[in-house]
Amino acid sequence: MSKRFRVRFAPSPTGPLHMGGVRTALFNYLLAKQNDGDFILRIEDTDQGRTIEGAEAYIIQALQWCGITPTEGVGFGEGPHAPYRQSDRKHLYLPYAEQLIKSGFAYYAFDSNEQLEAMRKQAEGNNSMFAYNAVTRKALCNSLTLSEAEVADKLSKNEAYVIRFKLPENEDVHLHDTIRGHVTVNTSQMDDKVLYKSDGMPTYHLANVVDDYLMQITHVIRGEEWLPSAPLHVLLYRSLGWEQSMPQFAHLPLLLKPDGKGKLSKRDGDRLGFPVFPLTWTDLASNELSIGYRERFYYPEAFTNILALLGWHPESEQEIFSMDDLIKQFTLQRVNKSGARFDPEKAKWFNQQYLHKQTNAALAAQLVQVIQGAQAGEKHTTLLSNSHFMEKICALMRDKVQFVNEIWEQGQYFFERPVSFPENILQKKWNDDAARIMAHYANLCQTQPFISREDFESGFKNSATELGLNAGNFMQLLRICITGMAGGADLFETCALLGKVEIAERIILAINVIKELRKGA
Numbered sequence: 078m079s080k081r082f083r084v085r086f087a088p089s090p091t092g093p094l095h096m097g098g099v100r101t102a103l104f105n106y107l108l109a110k111q112n113d114g115d116f117i118l119r120i121e122d123t124d125q126g127r128t129i130e131g132a133e134a135y136i137i138q139a140l141q142w143c144g145i146t147p148t149e150g151v152g153f154g155e156g157p158h159a160p161y162r163q164s165d166r167k168h169l170y171l172p173y174a175e176q177l178i179k180s181g182f183a184y185y186a187f188d189s190n191e192q193l194e195a196m197r198k199q200a201e202g203n204n205s206m207f208a209y210n211a212v213t214r215k216a217l218c219n220s221l222t223l224s225e226a227e228v229a230d231k232l233s234k235n236e237a238y239v240i241r242f243k244l245p246e247n248e249d250v251h252l253h254d255t256i257r258g259h260v261t262v263n264t265s266q267m268d269d270k271v272l273y274k275s276d277g278m279p280t281y282h283l284a285n286v287v288d289d290y291l292m293q294i295t296h297v298i299r300g301e302e303w304l305p306s307a308p309l310h311v312l313l314y315r316s317l318g319w320e321q322s323m324p325q326f327a328h329l330p331l332l333l334k335p336d337g338k339g340k341l342s343k344r345d346g347d348r349l350g351f352p353v354f355p356l357t358w359t360d361l362a363s364n365e366l367s368i369g370y371r372e373r374f375y376y377p378e379a380f381t382n383i384l385a386l387l388g389w390h391p392e393s394e395q396e397i398f399s400m401d402d403l404i405k406q407f408t409l410q411r412v413n414k415s416g417a418r419f420d421p422e423k424a425k426w427f428n429q430q431y432l433h434k435q436t437n438a439a440l441a442a443q444l445v446q447v448i449q450g451a452q453a454g455e456k457h458t459t460l461l462s463n464s465h466f467m468e469k470i471c472a473l474m475r476d477k478v479q480f481v482n483e484i485w486e487q488g489q490y491f492f493e494r495p496v497s498f499p500e501n502i503l504q505k506k507w508n509d510d511a512a513r514i515m516a517h518y519a520n521l522c523q524t525q526p527f528i529s530r531e532d533f534e535s536g537f538k539n540s541a542t543e544l545g546l547n548a549g550n551f552m553q554l555l556r557i558c559i560t561g562m563a564g565g566a567d568l569f570e571t572c573a574l575l576g577k578v579e580i581a582e583r584i585i586l587a588i589n590v591i592k593e594l595r596k597g598a
């Protein structure tokens with residue numbers, strides 16, 4: 078019988094989840110779903126000095142927002158392998174480190190930080206880098222160089238120690254990576270990594286391998302930055318006698334900056350104005366705020382679609398993928414080895430595609446939230462509860478925007494009379510004829526039973542004909558009088574929505590303001 082498919086996302090709570098981390102979670106999730114398997118969220122917090130308050134809760138909320146739901150793990154209900162936070166599993170790891178010592182695959186090291194620092198300095202002096210390895214360990218203070226009695230003595234006196242992995246000397250370690258194929262690393266390029274620290278905590282390497290084994294993980298799918306650790310993990314599986322249970326590895330390509338040069342970082346987002354975190358994060362130490370995709374009004378479905386295509390390419394030209402589509406079509410075989418360039422403009426385009434899928438009613442409900450969030454809800458309570466009005470605005474604006482909040486930003490005139498007018502255009506175009514046609518049209522609006530778009534449009538044409546003017550020459554000015562803006566939604570639809578009384582008043586007000594402006598000019 079083949080083993081149940083089990084994958085995990087194992088972030089360290091050292092800060093907010095970067096979009097690359099969410100992509101790792103997504104790929105794991107997709108494969109678990111596709112294979113009817115389990116997807117575990119494990120929090121790797123063995124480096125307590127780097128644990129950041131709020132990061133774990135952030136990770137959980139980010140996954141919830143994205144719809145990437147673990148079947149077991151921290152924040153998602155306990156499962157058969159609880160607990161899922163490594164600091165809560167602390168007691169589990171030492172016996173494995175000790176087992177490795179007994180079987181000759183690890184050793185105690187008693188070197189003080191000062192001694193190691195001195196070695197580093199000395200190596201630097203010789204233009205080389207210090208590594209605790211098969212050569213240097215012979216001259217250092219560890220259970221390989223000390224006698225059994227000396228080691229026992231140090232341990233009984235509770236002297237600080239770490240446990241290091243004893244790398245085999247000059248040996249090729251082979252591993253198969255689903256994305257990268259065959260990978261070989263010689264142990265001479267590695268060092269004797271610490272497995273267990275003097276603070277009584279395992280390091281990432283030991284805890285990660287022990288937990289993957291105990292949690293019966295079948296596939297380790299993680300970022301490329303962990304590829305250098307993989308040979309050590311292979312050796313750990315072997316040394317612990319777990320070779321038969323070793324998971325398959327797949328290391329996902331890096332996310333690259335928009336120009337393709339180097340790894341995508343928070344700084345690129347700050348510089349170029351796009352989010353790199355799924356949700357807004359406030360750094361408690363610096364009070365620095367990083368706006369998230371959610372707060373920039375991305376749909377979570379658009380965000381996961383964007384992430385899926387960072388590194389993975391489908392067989393067809395298809396670009397829009399629902400989660401169900403992804404579950405059906407995603408394969409690691411179609412994930413590239415080389416880095417995936419992030420294109421912030423394309424990201425906006427994706428959101429726009431998802432916005433187009435919304436009904437006007439759904440958009441209207443979202444728009445209400447946007448306006449309330451902008452603290453303008455109370456001012457407009459009546460309009461916000463008028464669903465016909467709200468849906469009509471969405472219908473008029475939906476093709477002009479990429480994000481729902483832009484309907485509010487660009488369509489504020491639906492709710493409020495304009496307070497300013499683009500002076501550069503008025504300077505060029507406003508003249509006595511403009512004042513005449515606007516006044517004439519305002520009068521028609523007051524006196525005629527205009528209701529439909531057509532009423533308003535033919536009314537304006539009639540005004541022009543009566544005054545011997547060309548309506549087309551004054552359309553933009555009419556728009557400016559009504560909306561205060563040079564462009565926007567269909568003008569006569571806007572008139573029909575706002576109604577003849579409001580339109581007449583807006584035009585008269587605008588004529589007066591503009592008259593004053595021009596006097597002053």
Ligand code: GLU
Binds near residue numbers: 089298300303
């Ligand atoms: N704790 C590691 C991280 O923060 C996990 C790496 C892995 O998946 O093995 O990304």
